[in-house]
Amino acid sequence: MNLWQTIQVAWEGIAINKVRSFLTMLGIIIGVAAVIIMMGVSAGTEATIADQIAGLGSNLIMVSRGFGGGEHGGRGFETEGLNYEDALAIGEHVSGINGVVAEQIASSQIVRVDSATIETDVIGAMPDFPEVRGVELADGRFFSQQDLDRKAKVAVLGYSTAQELFGDADPIGQSITAGSVRLTVVGVMDEKGLVGQTDYDQRVYVPLTVAFDRFSFSRRFGDRVMTIYVQAESQDTIESAITQIDALLRRRHDLTAMDEADFTIYTQEDIIETQEATTAAFRSLLAWVAGVSLLVGGIGIMNIMLVSVTERTREIGIRQAVGAAPSDIRLQFLVEALVLSLVGGLIGVAVGVGGSWLFGQTSDMRTVVVLNSILLAFGSAAGVGIFFGFYPANRASQLDPIEALRHE
Amino acid sequence: MNEHLIEVQDLTKVYGMGAAAVHALDGVNLTIHEGEFVAIMGPSGSGKSTLMNILGCLDRPTEGQYWLGGEDVSKLNKAQLAGIRNRQIGFVFQSYNLLPRSTAIKNVMLPLLYGRRERRSASERETLARQALEAVGLGDRTDHRPNEMSGGEQQRVAIARALVNEPLLIMADEPTGNLDTSSSQEIVDILCELHERGRTIVMITHEPGLGAQSQRIVNLLDGRVVDGEEG
Structure with a gap:
């Protein structure tokens, strides 16, 4: 058969x-x-x-305070950790990088204009934010280092935030009140959507220095930041940038190469x-x-x-x-x-x-x-x-x- | 020995061991010529079913020799015996033993499916099966299933199945045991006709009237041939 x-x-x-x-x-x-x-x-x-992970930006190096991923790390805010000066030093001394952004969630605030009131996150950020984090600017400009140095009361709105506050009207040059701080809108970010749990469109960005000074949540921590994002020029420069950042931060934090670091450096690859x-x-x-x-x-x-x-x-x-x-x-x-x-x-x-x-x-x-x-x-x-x-x-x-x- | 189709010497079949051993066959000698129509008779328990199983290559003897068509088949293994059954033996059972869900023609084709020597195409198989059914007068019932046919018709399908592979030997085990008188006669007539056309037929029966229609009667008693050993 x-x-x-x-x-x-x-x-x-x-x-x-x-x-x-x-x-x-x-x-x-x-x-x-x-x-x-x-x-x-x-x-x-x-x-x-x-x-x-790709949405976080490309060729990213992340530096967090403490262990195991910054804000959730064991020592968290209790350690001295990272501050604004660290971010500036990285920008100044580390080669092979495109930009540095320290970010701080300033606070959740009631944001008002004449016609609308919403509650949204206010984020303290630095000038390289659009490039490093891969969020395009839709209109106007992002704030500059000058704005940070002068602690200029300017704001850049997330896409949805702009829609909710101003509808079809042009928000550039308008004033908003976040908490008790009056800010002038200088730019609007393009749509980015959800990355993980974070809605990038539902935000108001202010210069990091303004966040330190004027917003209650971040004011408690002086000029400390949770995470510094560094964008390497390319895949190839990531390794050397990490080495430089590590050495630089150890020097700034008075740590020898043998000491346990009070920061963690990781890349998207590590997360993957x-x-x-x-x-x-x-x-x-x-x-x-x-x-x-x-x-x-x-x-x-x-x-x-x-x-x-x-x-x-x-x-x-x-x-x-x-x-x-x-x-x-x-x-x-x-x-x-x-x-x-x-x-x-x-x-x-x-x-x-x-x-x-x-x-x-x-x-x-x-x-x-x-x-x-x-x-x-x-x-x-x-x-x-x-x-x-x-x-x-x-x-x-x-x-x-x-x-x-x-x-x- | 080649002049005999079947040559059996000192055939013994023992069931069980030691004190409980039963000698179903106890030194049987038998020769059957090609073209003979032999009836094996005997009371129940005489060993005729055992002899039939061994002659039909369904079972192996405990001792003794069995030549079928000049080949010693008493020491073959299961697969070899299956090949012998397929090529050289056609069975007709008392209870027909047709596949209940297959049509008449599929039942008749069954031996052709297990042929090892010659590979036949599907159309060849169908032609051969149809011819075999026509030979038993069932050319018009090829697509009927067993439960759509009478007992006599079912037994004729079984005969067609036994014939389809052109075997040396047709083994009929109480072929009319389940049939009424007229159907029985039909079957006997077909067997006689096959014999006239040169087929070798070995039939087991306990009905003297049926045995009388054969050429020779081999009588068995207590595992021994008492009459009709030589043809």
């Missing part, structure tokens, strides 16, 4: 018990679909995070690596879940194949009597198990791809269907079919023809 005939016979065997065959496949279907959907969600999440470590753990968890569900599906197949062999003992006897060798019988039942698992796998792929799409459409999560996950899931289903189909098939092949023919 050739393979095609064997497949036909196997298919007939499956088609006889449609409901039972479908229920048997269900384990594989769920397993395969689960793998594809979960891997889709995980890949989607990774892609989203990668976008967000950390992220990848997390997703790798997540992915291995998924692999386990998938493995277990495929295992359960495989046991279901083995179970139903054993039932099938018993039920069809007489058929096996008839086939043996007309000349089927043990290998023919084994192949027939093995192919039957394989067809069950492969059809289950195919349906599972369809459900998984459809499910991923639906999931992406109906939830905030982004899903990406990964070809690898389809191949992996489908291949595993095939492997499960062969592995769990072998024992019943072998049992069928070992039946004694006389006994089998006598079987009722």
